[in-house]
Amino acid sequence: MISFNYEIEFNLQEEAAVSNWISNLIKEEDCREGEINYVFCSDDYLHKINIDFLNHNTLTDIISFDYTVGKELHGDIYISIDRVKDNAKDFNVQFKDELARVMAHGVLHYCGYKDKSEEDVKIMRSKEDYYLSKRV
Template identity: 25%
Template structure:
């Protein structure tokens, strides 16, 4: 199985065109290659600030909107298999094994940030997508060293795709 991007649009602020999806697919392939990931699926959902605010409050206990949320499946799937799914010997979970996780991007916040930083909306959404993907792989930015590592990886992928500031 190759790396796949499944996406869903749950907002009406911007039109999500094939050119943006193609760009995100390119970024996914480049980021995955840099990390040695050859297979899996990433689920991406575009939302507005109201929806991401609800998710941020519910899952992170932070009562405000944010730009991107990531929900990795690498740890949760095995636990869920034991609790929810009673599989027969040799039976597979039917695709959940391959799901790396979900990325949710608020296009409303992405649009505001692109204006604030003086670059294109596509560059901002691309940055948020790569950022979310790295979180799915276990990267974090809780301290200066891990933030610098994550930022370096993000910028390298974006530069390779021609999305510079």
């Protein structure tokens, strides 16, 4: 089950369609959908999590806590709406497209994709682009 939670004044448009899109991504990656919680928050909220849990004193657009068991995906995905807005401007893309990329990115991590090496980043970006093309 995919759920959407809000720590700021923000509402995801078309929650049901987004949930179906993420569910289809999970199925196509040959995984099973467990409990996946998206938490939309501010820079300050996510920065505190980054410091408290990861010991990183930096801003970031996404932090995911992976509780996956085998191929059944479970986790909490925190997304800073502030960062996504800024990144959309920096990359000259629509906010909704950058938000979808980040949402897919978190789930792709649960599917086993990494982004530490240059090669891993290329694979991750390719997967993100592929699933973005399948959005309704």
